[in-house]
Amino acid sequence: MIDLEAVRRVYPDGFVALHDLTLRIAAGTTLALVGPSGCGKTTTLKLINRLLTPSSGRVLIEGHDAAAQDPIALRRRMGWVVQEAGLFPHLTAQANVEIVPTLLGWDAARRARRAAELLELVGLDPRQHAGRYPAQLSGGQRQRVGLARALAVDPPILLMDEPFGALDPLTRRRLQEEFRALQARLAKTVVLVTHDVGEACYLADRIAVLDAGRLVQIGTPEQLRAAPASDFVAAFLHRQPGAT
Amino acid sequence: MTGRLLCAALLAGVTAAVAVAADPASSTPPRVVVGAKKFTESAVLAELMAQVLEAHTDARIERVVNLAGTRVCFDALRSGGLDLYAEYTGTGLRDILDETRDVGGAAAVYALVSETFRSRFDLVWLAPFGFDNTYVLMMRPARAAELSIQQLSDLAAHPLRYGMSHEFNERPDGMPGLRRAYALDEVSTVGMEHDLAYQALAEGAIDVSDGYSTDAKIVAFNLQVLHDDKHFFPPYEAAPLARADLFSRVPGSEAALRLLAGRIDAATMRRLNFAVESERRTPADVAATLLRELGLAQREIAAAPTATGFWSLLWQRRWETLRLTGQHLVLTGVAVLAAVLVGVPLGIAASRRPRLSTLALSAAGIAQTIPSIALLAFMLPWFGIGVRPAIAALFLYGLLPILRNTVAGLRGVDAQLLEVGRGLGMAPRDLLWRVELPLAAPVLLAGVRTAAVISVGTATLAAFIGAGGLGDPIVTGLSTTNTDLVLSGALPAAALAMLVDAALYGVERAATPRGLKLPS
Numbered sequence: 001m002i003d004l005e006a007v008r009r010v011y012p013d014g015f016v017a018l019h020d021l022t023l024r025i026a027a028g029t030t031l032a033l034v035g036p037s038g039c040g041k042t043t044t045l046k047l048i049n050r051l052l053t054p055s056s057g058r059v060l061i062e063g064h065d066a067a068a069q070d071p072i073a074l075r076r077r078m079g080w081v082v083q084e085a086g087l088f089p090h091l092t093a094q095a096n097v098e099i100v101p102t103l104l105g106w107d108a109a110r111r112a113r114r115a116a117e118l119l120e121l122v123g124l125d126p127r128q129h130a131g132r133y134p135a136q137l138s139g140g141q142r143q144r145v146g147l148a149r150a151l152a153v154d155p156p157i158l159l160m161d162e163p164f165g166a167l168d169p170l171t172r173r174r175l176q177e178e179f180r181a182l183q184a185r186l187a188k189t190v191v192l193v194t195h196d197v198g199e200a201c202y203l204a205d206r207i208a209v210l211d212a213g214r215l216v217q218i219g220t221p222e223q224l225r226a227a228p229a230s231d232f233v234a235a236f237l238h239r240q241p242g243a244t
Numbered sequence: 245m246t247g248r249l250l251c252a253a254l255l256a257g258v259t260a261a262v263a264v265a266a267d268p269a270s271s272t273p274p275r276v277v278v279g280a281k282k283f284t285e286s287a288v289l290a291e292l293m294a295q296v297l298e299a300h301t302d303a304r305i306e307r308v309v310n311l312a313g314t315r316v317c318f319d320a321l322r323s324g325g326l327d328l329y330a331e332y333t334g335t336g337l338r339d340i341l342d343e344t345r346d347v348g349g350a351a352a353v354y355a356l357v358s359e360t361f362r363s364r365f366d367l368v369w370l371a372p373f374g375f376d377n378t379y380v381l382m383m384r385p386a387r388a389a390e391l392s393i394q395q396l397s398d399l400a401a402h403p404l405r406y407g408m409s410h411e412f413n414e415r416p417d418g419m420p421g422l423r424r425a426y427a428l429d430e431v432s433t434v435g436m437e438h439d440l441a442y443q444a445l446a447e448g449a450i451d452v453s454d455g456y457s458t459d460a461k462i463v464a465f466n467l468q469v470l471h472d473d474k475h476f477f478p479p480y481e482a483a484p485l486a487r488a489d490l491f492s493r494v495p496g497s498e499a500a501l502r503l504l505a506g507r508i509d510a511a512t513m514r515r516l517n518f519a520v521e522s523e524r525r526t527p528a529d530v531a532a533t534l535l536r537e538l539g540l541a542q543r544e545i546a547a548a549p550t551a552t553g554f555w556s557l558l559w560q561r562r563w564e565t566l567r568l569t570g571q572h573l574v575l576t577g578v579a580v581l582a583a584v585l586v587g588v589p590l591g592i593a594a595s596r597r598p599r600l601s602t603l604a605l606s607a608a609g610i611a612q613t614i615p616s617i618a619l620l621a622f623m624l625p626w627f628g629i630g631v632r633p634a635i636a637a638l639f640l641y642g643l644l645p646i647l648r649n650t651v652a653g654l655r656g657v658d659a660q661l662l663e664v665g666r667g668l669g670m671a672p673r674d675l676l677w678r679v680e681l682p683l684a685a686p687v688l689l690a691g692v693r694t695a696a697v698i699s700v701g702t703a704t705l706a707a708f709i710g711a712g713g714l715g716d717p718i719v720t721g722l723s724t725t726n727t728d729l730v731l732s733g734a735l736p737a738a739a740l741a742m743l744v745d746a747a748l749y750g751v752e753r754a755a756t757p758r759g760l761k762l763p764s
Contacts (some may be wrong), residue, residue, distance in 0.1 A: 051667055086664035090682045090757030099678075100668055133759035149668070159667075207519035 001027045002048060002157065002189060007057035009043055009213075017043045018213045020057065027156070030183060030190040032204035034197055034236070039210040041193040045159050048191060049075050076100055078152030079188070083162040085142040087134040091143045093119065094130040100152045118148035119220070123178060140171040147179070151186075158188045164199065176202055197237055209233050273304045274494045279317050279329035279629075280309040281600040282708065283521045283723045284483075284527070285458055285513065289330035289373065291531035292504060293484055294703035299541035300500035308629060309527075310719040312617065312708035314339050316624060320710075322365055325628035327490045328501075332377060333357050333369070334480035338417075350376060350479035366488045370498070371505035372481040375513045379412065379477045380457045382467040387451055395471035396426050399452070407441045407450035417478060418454070425476040439725065444465075457510050460517035482513075503540050521724045554728045561717070561732050569736055572713035575706055576699040576744075579635045583642030583695055586686070591650025592676070601651055608644035616641070616705050623710065634703065634711035641702055649691025653684030686756045693748040700741040704733070714740070 002025040009018040018040045025031045034043040046052040047059055052072040059066040066074060087096050095122040098106075106114070116126040122144040134142055141221040145162065150158060163179075164172045180203055194200050195216060200207050201221040209232075217229035228234035274295060287309050294305045308326065311317050314335055319325040333350070337343045337356040347353050350372075381396060388394070391402050412418040413435045423429050436444065439461075442454040446465045454589035455462060462469060484501050491498040503614040508516075512534070519530045535541040558565075587608075594601035611619070619640065623633030657680050665675045681688075706714030714737040721729030 045668075049667055051663065066506045072669050072671050074669075075667060078665040080661070080664070082667070086660060088661060088665075088679060088759075092759070099670075103669060103671075133762055135759060135762040181761055235467055 001025065001060075002191070003058075003060040004044070004047070005058045005060065007044075007047055007054045007059060009040075009047060009052060010055040016213055021210075021213075021215055022057075023208055023215065025097070025189055025191060027189050027227060028170060028187040030192060030203055032194055032200035032207045033210060034194060034200045034207055035210035035216075036236075037195065040213040041195075041210055043162055044210070045161055045191060045193050048157075049078050049080065049159055055223055076104065076153065077155050077157065079152075079158040079177040081146050081150045081156045081158070081160040081163045084139070084166045085134070085146030087142055087145055087149075089134050092131050092133055093124070093137065093141075094126075095147045096134070096145055097152055099149060114152060115148075118151055119145070120154075121151070121182070122148045123172075124148075139167050140175060143167060143175060156189060158190045160190065160192045162193055162195070163212075165194070165196075172199075178186045179203065209236060272667055273302050275306060276303045276327045276490065276494060276497070277306045279311055279320060279326040280307070280712070281313060281317055281329070281517075282310045282719050284522055285377065285459070285526040286330055287519060287720075288513075288516050288530055289482060291527045292508075292535065293328060293330065295528075295531055295535055295541055295543060296500050297497060297501055299535070299543065300503070301494050301496045303494045303497065307375055308710035310707045310716060310723075311629065312621065316621065316629065316709060319624050320629040321485065321487060322323075322366060323625070323628050324487070325630065325710075326487075328484055328486035330373070330482050331369075331485040332482050333372070334378065334479040334556055336369070336485070337478070346478075349475065350481055353479050354481060354483070358596065360583045361485070362488070365715055368486050368488050368491070370484040370486065370501050370720075372483040373504055373508040373513075374506040375458060375508055376479050376481050376508040377456050377458045377510075377513070378472075378480040379418065380455055380462075380472070382445065382455050382469055382653045383444065383452055383618050384448065385466070385468040387448075388468050388470070391489065393470065395473040396422075396476070397473050399470070400427045404431070404451040405449075406431055406452045407436050407444050408433045408454050409438040409441060410435045412454040422476060425474055433679060436692060439577075458513040458517060460514060460521045460604050463514050463518040463528075464522050507538055507540075508534075521726070524726065530540045554731060557728045558732055565714075565717075565732065565736055567710065568714045568716055568733070569740060571711075572700070572703055572715075572737070572740060573632065575634055575703045575711060575713055576638060576696065579638030580642050580692065580696045580699050582639045583634070583646050584692060586639075587643050587646030587691075587695075588650050591647045591688075592654065594647065595651045596655035604647055605644075605651070608640075608647050611640040612644045616702050617708065620705060620709050629710040633709055634706035634713075638699045638703060638706070642699050645691040645694040645698070646688075647691075649694070650684070650688050653687030653691075656687060657683045683760070686752060686760070689748070689752040689755055693745060693752060697741050697745050700737065700744050706739050 004023050006020040006022055007018060008016070008020050010016050021040070021044065023031070035041055040057055043052060047054055047202050048066070050066055053067070061069070061074065094115045097118055098111040101111045101114060115130065119126040119130060124141060124144055125225070129137065129141065134145075137145065147163070164175050167175065176199060183203070192200070192204060204221070206218060206220055207224055209216045209224070211232055217224060217233050224233065225239060229235060278290045278294045280286040290307060290309060294307055296334065297303055311320070317326065317329050317331070318340055333353045337347060337353055341357065341360060341642075343356075347356055354369065354372065361367040361369055374490050383393065393402070408419055413433055419433060421422075423431065434450070441450070442455070442461045442465055444450045445453045445467065484504070486501070516530050516534060519525045520527055532541070532543050535543070590604055594604045614622070616637070619637045620633060623636045626684065627633035627636055661679060661683075662675060665679050670678065703713050704715035704718055706713050707719045714733045717729050717733035718737070721727065721731075721733065728745060
C-alpha cells in the first residue's frame, strides 16, 4: 500500500511540479497516472522511490514514511520499469535481470535459476535470449527483459514509467495483454505512468488524471467515463478513445 | 579546498612514483658519481677522472653522462647528485657566477672561480687539465700561408670571407668584441651553422670561421688555428670541479685526480675528441689508452670493434639496446602506472564536481604545455638527477590525457542509464563499478594509451638528466654527429612506441564490453 499525503514538489527556480498531491494505492491494485506531458506523472513516480524528495508532505510505504528509510534498500523493494527498458548495454539480458540479486549477494546458481524463471515468465526463451546483449534484441524483447529485471527479487511494488511507450502498436498490444494476465497472477501494487488513456483503462483498477501538477480526478475507468469531473477530463478521455 | 586536495593528490602521485624508483642503499665501498655534459669532450674527461679514481682508490664509480648542460650538472653537484664533473673556468665565471667584467688571464680567472666556489658553494676546482677550450678562428693552412697570416692581428690587412656561427656573431665576447680588438670593423660576416661552417671552410667557400680550440673537426679538416695575440678570448680552462666532501669521504681521491693536472694539452684533447667522433671509439677506450700512455693506469678497455655500417652496429649493440629498452620501459611503466593511480581517481572525483574538474584539467593542462626539457629541468631541484626526476616529469605528462579521458568517459555515460541504476537500488559505488566504469572504459583506456605513447617518446629526453634509456645513444650520437648511433636509439624507441600503442589498443579492445561493440 502506498500513501501520498499532501506531497508538494517545488524546483529550485520556484516552479511547482506537484501541488499537494494526496492519493492512496491499495495493495495489489494498479493505479494509472495519466495527463499531458509535464503534468507531474513521472515526478510522482520518482517521489515514491525517492529519486526525488518531496518539498513538503509525506510518502508512506506500507504505512512507513519513505523519507525515514534507506533509499537504496527502499528501491530494491520496488521494481522499476522505464520507457525503452533502460537496459545496460554492456550486460547480457541475463546479467541485466540479475542486477538486483547480485547487489543483494545471491550466489550465481540461484541468480541464474531466477533469471531463467523470469525470462520464461515474460515470454522469452532463456536458452535463446539469456546470453544476448540489448543491441541484439528487438524493442519488444528489450521491454520484456526490463520487466523481468524489475521483478527479479519479487518486490511487492512495481513502478512503471511509460513501459510500452516506444513499441509499435501490435507489440504494445501483445505486451499489454500479457502484462494484464501477469498482474492477475502476481497481484503487485503497481503505479503506471502513461499518456495513453486506452492503456490506462485496460490495465488499471483506478486512474488519476493530473494537469499542471494538480490531481484533477481519481476513480475507476468507468467512473471517469460516466462522470468526468471537468471539461479537461472529458476532453482528455475523448481525445484518446479507449482501447476497451 | 578543492585546490588543496588537488595539490595533495598531485604530490602524492609524484612522491609515490619516486619512492618506487628510489635508488638501492649504498654499500660499503664509497660511491662516487662522475657526471658529463652532452658532448664528447665532457664525456672523455669524465672517463679520465673515473678511471683514475678506479685505479687509485677503492671507490665504486658511477658515470652519469649526456647531462643537458651547465645548469643541470652544477645543480646536481650542489645537491649531491654528482660528486664531480669537468667544467671550464670561463663557464664558471660567465655562466655560473654571472661575472661579466674582464678579470684577466687564465691564472686570474682560475684564482677567482676557485676562491668564490669554495666559499660560496663549498665546491673545489682542482688544477686544470692543461688545455684551454676557448673560441678560436681558423683558416685553411694553404690560404693562410698564401697571405702569410699567422695571428689574428694579421687579418685586418686582407679582404677575407668570414663565415661565423650564429652564436659567435651575436655574443659580445664574440664577433662584436673581436672587431674592436683587432680593427675588423670593415669586415662583413655571414652567419651559418657550426657544422656547415667547417664544411664551407674546407671547400674554400669561406676563408675564416670560428670554432672551439679542442674541436675534433680542426684535426678532421686539417685546419690552422690563428694565434690570439692580443688575448681577446677569455680563458676556458678545463678542470675537475668536485664537492669538497668527496676528498674526506674517499681517501686518496684528491691525489688521484691531481695526477691529471697539466697532462692534457689542447692538441691531445683534440686528438681524443677526434678518436671518439671520427674513429668511433668509446670515451672509455680513448681514456684508457691515454692513461696507459701517461702511465697513470694500466687498464685495458676492449676496443669496440668498429662496426661497418648501420646493421652491424645495431647487431653489435643488441645487448646494450636491450638493457636500455628495459630502462626505458621501467621509466615509462612506473610513470604511467602512477599517472593512472592518481589520474583515474582524480578524474572520477572531477567528473562529479564541475569546479574541481576545471581546476584539475587546467592544472594538468599547464603541465602539458611546459616543454619536455624544461619540465625535466624543473624536477631537478626536488629530485636531483637520474631516474626520479624523469619519472616525476613523465608522470605529470601522463596525467592530462588520463584525467581528461576519465572525465570525458564518465560524462559520456547516458544519464538515463544512471537514473535507472539508482532506481534499481544501486549504491553510488555499485553504479561506479558496474555501470559507469565499464561504459567509460574504452575512452578511459584510450587516454592511458595516449599517455603511454607520449611517455615512451618523451622518455628519450630523460637521457639529458641522467636517467638512461634509449635516449642515451640518441644524445651521444647527436653530439658526435654519429647518425648510426642516433638511429640505434631512435629506431628501437619508435618500435617500442608502436608496440606499446598496439598492446594497449589490444587491452582497450578487450576491455570494451562486448555489448558495446555490436551494431545496435
